[in-house]
Amino acid sequence: MPDITDARRRLIVAIDVPEIGAARSLCETLKGHVGTFKIGLGLVPIGGIDLARELAADGFGVFLDMKLFDIHQTVHEATARIADMGVEILTLQGDPHVVRAAVAGRASSGQTDLKLFPITVLTSLDQADIAEIGFDEPLAELALRRARAAAEAGADGVISSGHEAGRIKAATPAGFEVITPGIRPAGTGTQDQKRVMTPARAIASGADRLVVGRPITAAPDPAAAADAICAEIAEALRAQAA
Numbered sequence: 001m002p003d004i005t006d007a008r009r010r011l012i013v014a015i016d017v018p019e020i021g022a023a024r025s026l027c028e029t030l031k032g033h034v035g036t037f038k039i040g041l042g043l044v045p046i047g048g049i050d051l052a053r054e055l056a057a058d059g060f061g062v063f064l065d066m067k068l069f070d071i072h073q074t075v076h077e078a079t080a081r082i083a084d085m086g087v088e089i090l091t092l093q094g095d096p097h098v099v100r101a102a103v104a105g106r107a108s109s110g111q112t113d114l115k116l117f118p119i120t121v122l123t124s125l126d127q128a129d130i131a132e133i134g135f136d137e138p139l140a141e142l143a144l145r146r147a148r149a150a151a152e153a154g155a156d157g158v159i160s161s162g163h164e165a166g167r168i169k170a171a172t173p174a175g176f177e178v179i180t181p182g183i184r185p186a187g188t189g190t191q192d193q194k195r196v197m198t199p200a201r202a203i204a205s206g207a208d209r210l211v212v213g214r215p216i217t218a219a220p221d222p223a224a225a226a227d228a229i230c231a232e233i234a235e236a237l238r239a240q241a242a
Helices: 004-009 022-029 048-057 073-084 096-109 127-133 139-153 162-171 199-205 222-241
Strands: 010-015 034-041 061-070 090-091 113-120 157-159 177-180 209-210
Touching: 004 090, 004 127, 004 157, 004 222, 022 034, 022 048, 022 222, 034 073, 034 177, 048 061, 048 162, 048 177, 073 096, 073 113, 090 096, 090 162, 096 139, 113 177, 127 139, 139 157, 162 177, 199 209, 199 222, 209 222
Parallel strands: 010 034, 010 209, 034 061, 061 090, 090 113, 113 157, 157 177, 177 209
Antiparallel strands: none
16 A cells, blocks of 8 residues: 655655755755655756755755757757756656657666656646647647657656646556646645646546645745645545555
8 A cells, every 4th residue: 555655755845945055954854754856947046956966966856847948959968967967857848859859868878767757738827828828729638739749759757737637647658657736735825826736636636746845845844744745645545546
C-alpha cells in the first residue's frame, strides 16, 4: 500500500521567493518533508542555478523550471549543460521541435537521468486566455493534443492541470507522467491560478506528482504544511489502490 514516503516523493515544492537567502532557508526547513524542489525563473538571476547544483549534489530532487523555447541548437546546448548539473526534471515549451532538440541535447550529454517535461497549458490560463492567444479549440483538447505531440517527440511527461490529467494518461504510453501545478488545499486562495485542484482530487484525477508553492512556502510552518499535503496525497493513493 502507498505510504508517506511515496507521498513525499510525489510532492514538488516551488521555491518561488524573492531572495536567494530565503530560498536556501526554505530548502533547509523542508528537507525530509518533500521529494523535490522547484527552482524557477525568478531565482535564476540571483543564484538559483547554484542552488540547483547544490541541492542536486546533496542528493535532492531538483525541478528546474526554465520553460526552454528557442532554436534547435540553443535548446540542445542548454539541455546538455543542464543535464550535467544532475537536475532531475527540466521544463520546456511544448512545441515538438523544442522537445526533439532537448532530447538530442540530453543524449549528447550522456546524463540520461534528466527527465524532460513540456508545458501543455499553464494553469494560470483559462479558455478566454487561450482564445486571445489565437487557439479556437477547447482548452482540454489543446492540452491533450500538445501532450500527445510531446510523447511522440520523446518527452518523459508533461506539465498539465489536473483537469486534463486523466485524459492525458489514457492517451499516452504507459510511464508517461503528468506533473500538476495549480494545487490548492481546500480553503486556501487561488492567487493568480485559474484552474486549481486540491491535492486529493488531483491524484484521483490521474496526476503523478504535484507542484505546490505558496500554500507551503507562505505558511506559518512550511514543514507542517508540507506534511499535511503529503498526508492528503497518501490518503488519495490508498483510495486509488483499494
